[in-house]
Amino acid sequence: MADIKIVLPGDIIDTHRKEDTEQPESNAEDSASVIRLGPGLLQASEAVSAVTAGVLHSNSETNRWWVAGNKRRYVAAVGEPVVGVVVARHGEGYRVDIGSAHDALLPHLAFEGATKRNKPNLAVGTVVYGRVVVANSVMDPEIECYNSNTGKSEGYGELSEGFMFKCSLGLARRLIDTKAPVLAALGNGVPFEVAVGVNGRVWVNAENVETTILVANAIRNSEYLDAKQCRQMVKELLEKQ
């Protein structure tokens, strides 16, 4: 893709490619060009239109199209890692705020090694790192703090020290990719731990308060910077310390 195409909600997307000009007709009946629509796109009768503002992406091998938008309100989707805050305790589990329209349910037993007799006891206000297991438009979302297949926590569970801050959903998604330049640059400079939730919340922990603040600010500043600028920004922050 040579240029970046920005779309707004309501824009009709032309899913024909420049390479397909030999077959310019009907994409509906031609089974060789079945198009898969990802987030941000909807099919309205014959036409495909964008429903979010963002950059239009496509993958020519799988013929997937999607819109990479950026906002701050999270909509839960299955399989995504999220950082949540416990807001209430019930008989069956905890109510956890993950930033979506409805609070998520975290069952008491959804932790590594939890049995009926041996349940973790989380207070209201505890920060947890979990994975979304149920998310649809008719039910409240549900999360779990372990991998239910292996029974191991795999990093999920209570986050007990450090600091948590909010960021945009776009930045969170870029951070999840472990080669994110700001995390790599910081990792070369200071030791720290980070847990990124795609719901726009990031947890950071470092040796002391000043370093934690430095890491948090570096991540927040990196939103609109490219890789080279990120490295420069981190370098300046570390030198000032």
Next chain:
Amino acid sequence: MVAEIGPSNIESAFLLEALKKGTRVDGRGIYDYRTLKISCGPTYGLAEVQLGQTWVLARVSCEVTRPFPDRPTEGIVLFNTELSNMAGFGLESSRSSTQEVAISRMVERVIKQSRAIDAEALCILAGEKVWTVRIDVHFLDHGGNLIDAASIAAIAALRHFRRPDVTIDGEEAIIHDVRERNPVPLSIHHTPICVTFGFFGAAGDMLVLDPTLLEEQVQVSSFTITLNSHREICALNKAGGIPLSPAQIQRCTQVALAKVDEVNEKIQLALKASTA
């Protein structure tokens, strides 16, 4: 809908630990404002203020009405705020939110009771026609410290605003269209600016200027002082929270004096740079 929840336990603990060492979680010093951006225009009376992540829009408009019967020679100033879901999570659109009412009353008091606007200059024909000036403040993003941002936006919008020119011909008042005659500014006596402090710790001994949303949720007390560039105190506001000593109040006043001068300069620059 999710009700407004407090901060998580690690956020509060970390914030207090950082404050004990004299730093804030966003790296600011305790007497530092966040980046303040003010822009006026493109139409008269429109001002947008960004204080860090907090984003406020103020709009001033006017119309000719009858005066109040007990004040026939004074114009009317109406003040309105809109704080909705757009500004942040857990904020309802219903007007009965105590937080919104508190902010609205504070800024309204600052503008009206400090007599920033000359209400008598708004009179057209005594007992019959006066200008009603209406200030609408919209909170677009709640990043903490809405009061300061709203007061800066409101006063900048008022100073930027131009009303139609009026000629009095005996018993008649002719209101000139803005295309015929240039509109004239309102008569503003002085520019009150609110400066808010947050206090932390059991004795309220740690304080910060311009609290962010997280700092506002963790603070034990809040204190707003309103000053103008003539070094006059227009208002003091301390509603609830732990008690503060006179020494603390004086320290805040000194800091606020310096800050108000900086803010005033920024407002002047924004008014000059306006494209209206």
